[in-house]
Amino acid sequence: MKAVYPGTFDPVTNGHLDLVTRSLSVFDSIIIAVAVNPAKKPLFAVKERVNLIRKATAGHNGRVAVEAFDNLLVDFCMSRGVYTVVRGLRAISDFEYELQLSQMNRKINKKVETVFMMPSEEYTFISSKIIKEVAGLGGDVTALVPPAVANALRRKLHAKGRK
Secondary structure (H helix, E strand, O other): EEEEEEOOOOOOOHHHHHHHHHHOOOEEEEEEEEEHHHHOOOOOHHHHHHHHHHHHHHHHHHHHEEEEEOOOOHHHHHHHHOOEEEOOOHHHHHHHHHHHHHHHHHHHHHOEEEEEEEEOOHHHHOOHHHHHHHHOOOOOOOOOOOHHHHHHHHHHHHHHHOO
């Protein structure tokens, strides 16, 4: 059985990768669906995010695919023949938002179900937003993101005049 793990992943973190690894203990394969969401004003272009995730998941023996999408998640799922969405919940605040999304997805297409997973304890505080803020202020995020992401953050933030 396959599942789709959607998100903006701007950038992908070790918390995201933890969820991928743990999802692979339940599902045969995962499609990481990278949302094209200009409203979020991402630091990385969608192609950069896809490439960074592909590098970070290369060790999963072909069980992880990475694709961009710019349509409804349920339509993306149906076009891939996948009926399960995996979402991570770090805190109560995540639950409220994710509940609304999963109910809307169910309203649109009853065939697509959402499965919620909790991150490993050491990743409960990590979010892409916090990673960008810390890195933008010169903080060290190398223990929280894959090496390629840490390098990409340094290059991107340095190019924008930050350290």
